[in-house]
Amino acid sequence: MPQSTFLSTLKTFYFIVAMITTVGIAVAQHNHAPSDHAPNNRVPAKGFAVHSQDDHFHPYEFTRHAVGDNDILIEILYAGICHSDLHAVWNEQQNFGIKSRYPMVPGHEIAGRVMNAGKNVTKFKIGDYAGVGCMVNACRQCNSCSAGKEQFCEKRTVFTYNSKDHYHENEITMGGYSNNIVVSENFAIKIPKNADIKKVAPLLCAGITTWSPIKFSKVKPGDKVGVAGFGGVGHMAVQYLVDLKTDVTVFDVNDEKRESAKRMGAKRYVNVRNPQELEGLNNTMDFIITTVPVDYDPMVYVRMLKMGGEMAIVGLPANTNINISKLPLGNANRKIYGSLIGGIQETQEMLDYSVANNIYPEVELIKAEAAEIDKAYKKVVAGEVPFRYVIDMSTLK
Ligand code: NDP
Ligand code: ZN
Numbered sequence: 001m002p003q004s005t006f007l008s009t010l011k012t013f014y015f016i017v018a019m020i021t022t023v024g025i026a027v028a029q030h031n032h033a034p035s036d037h038a039p040n041n042r043v044p045a046k047g048f049a050v051h052s053q054d055d056h057f058h059p060y061e062f063t064r065h066a067v068g069d070n071d072i073l074i075e076i077l078y079a080g081i082c083h084s085d086l087h088a089v090w091n092e093q094q095n096f097g098i099k100s101r102y103p104m105v106p107g108h109e110i111a112g113r114v115m116n117a118g119k120n121v122t123k124f125k126i127g128d129y130a131g132v133g134c135m136v137n138a139c140r141q142c143n144s145c146s147a148g149k150e151q152f153c154e155k156r157t158v159f160t161y162n163s164k165d166h167y168h169e170n171e172i173t174m175g176g177y178s179n180n181i182v183v184s185e186n187f188a189i190k191i192p193k194n195a196d197i198k199k200v201a202p203l204l205c206a207g208i209t210t211w212s213p214i215k216f217s218k219v220k221p222g223d224k225v226g227v228a229g230f231g232g233v234g235h236m237a238v239q240y241l242v243d244l245k246t247d248v249t250v251f252d253v254n255d256e257k258r259e260s261a262k263r264m265g266a267k268r269y270v271n272v273r274n275p276q277e278l279e280g281l282n283n284t285m286d287f288i289i290t291t292v293p294v295d296y297d298p299m300v301y302v303r304m305l306k307m308g309g310e311m312a313i314v315g316l317p318a319n320t321n322i323n324i325s326k327l328p329l330g331n332a333n334r335k336i337y338g339s340l341i342g343g344i345q346e347t348q349e350m351l352d353y354s355v356a357n358n359i360y361p362e363v364e365l366i367k368a369e370a371a372e373i374d375k376a377y378k379k380v381v382a383g384e385v386p387f388r389y390v391i392d393m394s395t396l397k
Contacts, residue, residue, distance in 0.1 A: 041066030043073060046396070047178025048370050049103040053091040057177075057370035060103060064182045065168040071182050073116035074130050079176035080109030080202040080363070081376055081389040082232060083293045084134075087316055088162055089377070095318040101162050107176025108134040108160040109201040109390075111191060121185045129191035131351065132176065133204035134341045136160050136183050137167050148343040150187075176201075177373065179396055189348050192355045199360040202232060202388045203351055205341060206361060210237035210289060211350040212342030213312035214244070219287045221245035227266075228301055229291035229315055230257050231380075232361065232388040237289050238264050239359050249281070251301075254383060260362075272300070283307070283332075291315045298322050298336075307332040312339045362387040368396035 042063035049060035067073045085106040087093050093100070110132040114124045124130055138145050138153035145153050158165045161175030175181075191200055210233060219225060223246045227237045230252040241248045242265035249268040250261040261269040270277045278300065285304045290296075292315040299322065305311055313336065322336060342350065354360065364386045366372045376389040 043067065043180065043182055045174070045178050045180050047105050047107075047174070047176075048368075048373055049105045049174075049177075050089050051103050053089065053100060053102075055102075057373045059370060060105060062103075062105070062174055064174070064180065065165075065171065067116050067118055067182055068184070069118040069120040070184050070186065071118045072114050072121055072124050072130060072185050072188055074110070074112040074132065074181050074183065074188065075115045076110055076112040076176055076178060076180055076393045078111045078198060078201045078365075079107045079178075079391045079393060080205065080232075080361075081107075081373070081380065081391065082109055082202070082205050083380060084108070084205070084316060085175075086377055086380060087293070092318055093316065096316070098162075101172050104162055105174040105176075105178055106161055107178070107391075108132070109203075109205045110160070110176035110181060111197055111200040111204070112181070112393075115180070117185070123185045123190060124188065129193065129195065129197060129200075131189040131191050131200060131204045132160060132181055132183050132187065133189065133208060133347055134160055136163075136173060136181075136187050137165065138187075140186065148345045150343050151341050177368075177391060179393060187344060189344070189351055191351065195351075195355045196360055198365065198390065198392075199363050200351070200355075201390055202236070202361040202363065203354050204347065206233045206236045206388065207354055208342040208347045208350050209233050209314050209339070210291075211240055211353075212346055213289055213314065213337075213339040214240055214287075215346065216337075216339065217287050217310040217312060219244060219246060223247070223286040224284055224306075225249070226251060226285050226288040226301065226304060227291070228252075228272075228288065228296075229293065230261060231291065231293070231385065233291040233314060234289075235260070235264065235387045236359075236361060237291065238266055242266065243357060243359060246287075249285070260387075285309055287311070289314060293317055295319045302327075302331075302334060302336060305332075305334040308334065310335045310337070312337055314339050363390045364388070365390050365392045367391075368393050 046061045048057040091100040114128045137158035138150035139155040142154035163173045225246045226249045228251040230250045248266040250266045251270045258269045282303045288311045295317045
């Protein structure tokens with residue numbers, strides 16, 4: 001089992017994440033930078049942006065850094081809408097020290113096709129499918145990167161949007177609600193030819209965000225496990241955990257999802273708004289993953305862990321605290337940790353496994369129109385999303 005790590009509060013964990021994400025660390029400029037990013041080689045791009053936290057989406061034209069020797073240019077075919085995009089657009093991550101920057105083109109669930117490749121590129125050829133998740137660069141040398149955890153780069157990970165790209169003159173990255181992206185081949189994921197490409201994009205965030213902690217906690221067949229929050233991220237956790245032959249209990253807030261949980265192979269569905277459904281669950285779970293996007297009481301789930309059980313927290317509500325003073329004596333060696341997406345190699349493993357085993361998100365395609373994205377955001381908040389909206393970028397005008 002991994003090292004037990006108690007975090008005094010969730011804020012502490014997210015502060016660390018935020019530090020990695022936003023704090024300027026003295027990093028040698030142009031470290032690993034491509035050799036040919038002269039301004040006149042910049043790549044024109046168009047997509048959708050918001051210009052403030054209260055804004056609607058608008059069509060937006062911009063440019064991306066040139067295709068360097070190690071870079072590929074991807075024509076984006078599909079872009080998923082993750083709840084993290086909503087948090088970022090609406091500037092809901094200030095408590096973690098993450099500042100939203102505008103104009104912002106969100107999107108970190110990207111599936112597309114390689115249109116161009118720098119001269120050193122070996123992993124891709126033109127015409128291949130390629131995917132991009134939540135990050136586009138990291139130092140690849142520090143302890144975290146060497147351990148395959150580039151999302152925790154000690155020099156600072158460059159995230160796919162709303163992030164300062166210190167490999168490219170500190171420009172702010174722009175995400176996948178757009179027609180293309182330029183990325184180092186080292187941060188692009190190979191998508192197998194036989195993949196159901198319409199459904200691949202959400203694997204690049206929702207898939208890896210659940211796959212990674214399931215591996216980290218060494219969840220095994222027969223384990224009793226819980227998934228709190230049964231949305232875009234949660235329904236991937238359920239599918240991986242069912243595939244792993246665990247005994248899955250799903251926790252969410254409405255009754256409409258009861259059938260879907262059963263259909264995906266969960267043993268039990270608990271509507272947490274009915275307190276009687278929570279009875280008898282304390283001390284029963286080996287592993288719980290919480291993907292809840294709004295403030296909630298994580299102690300409800302901590303108490304459900306068996307002695308030595310593990311809880312991975314991946315949801316990003318702003319004000320959720322674990323009261324450490326209530327934990328040490330009666331906590332039965334339970335372990336609680338935060339988890340952030342996953343490294344590049346494990347993302348590739350997750351994608352290959354998912355395609356080979358036909359594990360995909362349930363998606364509804366929407367048109368690449370500003371009003372459609374606005375509508376999708378409203379539906380995600382209202383709980384009316386069919387697990388994941390994916391923007392069909394081929395409909396971009
Ligand atoms: P969704 O909105 O698709 O899903 C969230 C689900 O949680 C919905 O089904 C929602 O129900 C349900 N829910 C709401 N309140 C509660 C509650 N009190 N108890 C249990 N369930 C509840 O969001 P995503 O799955 O896209 O994202 C979930 C969270 O994970 C977000 O905060 C996101 O930012 C974060 N995230 C974190 C990542 C990481 O690497 N750590 C990566 C990706 C996402 P209803 O729809 O009915 O409201
Ligand atoms: Zn995401």
